[in-house]
Amino acid sequence: MTLTEIVDIQKIRADFPVLDQEINGKKLVYFDNAATTQKPIAVINALKHYYEFDNANIHRGIHTLAERATRDFEATREAVRKFLGAASTEEIIFTSGTTNGINLVASTYGRKFIKEGDEIIISGLEHHSNIVPWQMLCEEKGITLKVIPVNDRGELDMEVYDQLLSEKVKLVSVNHVSNALGTINPVKEIIAKAHAVGAVVMIDGAQATSHLDIDVQDLDADFYAFSAHKLYGPTGVGALYGKKALLEAMPPYMGGGEMIKEVTFEKTTYNELPYKFEAGTPNIADVVALKAALEYMDSIGRDKIAAHEDMLLQYATEQLLQIEGLRMIGEAKNKVSVASFVIEGIHPQDIGVLLDNLGVAVRTGHHCTQPLMKRFNILGTTRASFAVYNTIEEVDRLIAGLHRVKKMLA
């Protein structure tokens, strides 16, 4: 099992300047990719270029800079459309990230079309940002929230899902991939079954888009949200896909500039899609740079990225399981490159603090999934999540680090 077979790892690592540094005198190992990935120089340059040459407010300017900024902003919309497999750019709304996309759907579609006595289904694998917006909506409208349970391997219990579905269910919102465990959920099946009872489906794609090929039309997803910063793009920007008919029926999210057609003090008519949902000056620079991130992934090949990450996950899992007292949390058959684990008698935070001193960055804690941690009766986990620039040697550093940590805490 050699790395060079799949990707040119040295070339890729050279694209990420942040990786070339020492922490506490040791070469940085960055394994917190599920929280955010590092940015390639192409993305950093796109941001720099935008501010150095093209900065202007978009859409209504008639001067050259405004034209360039608008062209590049809209070029990203087309790139995102292609990336998600959407039918039209009208279905791509720029947001500040996944959380924003979910809140948009809860506040507009949810408030307008879901009523007292109706039901919403989420799952036990959800991040807090795919729980709380629905809880807020449920509280406001008298809607019941139901939860698909998680089995011991960290997979959704689809039999219970079948039982939860009824004509009362108006919306199902689940993640495509679990951030805490890496489980890939059978979203195509979840969507088909929800549609059979007339419910719409929102997919939280935050953890999926950097690992899997997404085709919203094939999935038949009604809404799909993701964040740029988890796929080598900038922070503070993301996109929400929504089926055109649904987006058209939905009321606007925020009022302001850009989202209007005509404003009088008596009445305002709203702009057409997707601008109806993009009030105010958007995050232009980061949207422009998002395209560079998508192009970067394509330049390596998304299948190659996935294969490389799978190789790292397999190797890491094998090595981790050899550590005495270590237990993997999340052993789903289908999972992305996330290794979440606990070590008997050791608090995850102690592991994280000591690994940091050894130059290894992991995430510890509940990963914003407190109900899921409760399900496994644990305080939290240590999570190592891998990206395209990670190496076998870095996994070895983690393993050696864990042995050292165990010794120090013994």
Add this chain to the structure above:
Amino acid sequence: MTINEIQDEIIEEFALFDDWADKYEYIIDMGKKLKGLPQDQKTEDNIIKGCQSQVWLNAHKEGDNLIFEADSEAVIVKGLVSMLIRVLSGHSPKEIAESELYFIDQIGMSQHLAQTRSNGLVSMVKQMKNYAIAYQLK
């Protein structure tokens, strides 16, 4: 000893270590040795919730002085807690309220007090001072 004399003493102890691991092993050792709190005192009233680990803090007065007891689930936090108790516990509420904690920075552990969300230590220091202020008013 005054609060500052104890702080200086801790700084001197840490000056002996030139390796990060020795430093942490010392803190881990202190964490393990801290008596902590009995389960029935780990109440919701005493809890200081951090994002990653929590701290329980209890205060009572003995004579003129304020006594702190505390516990945490994570041993490194517990070691840091142990030092905070060593520095602040057993002094008058006035001394505690007016104290300035500089030893954490000096021993190179300030990052543990900077991450407000992660371990509850910042809140713990604040809470210790709040107890001192409250007891001063009594």
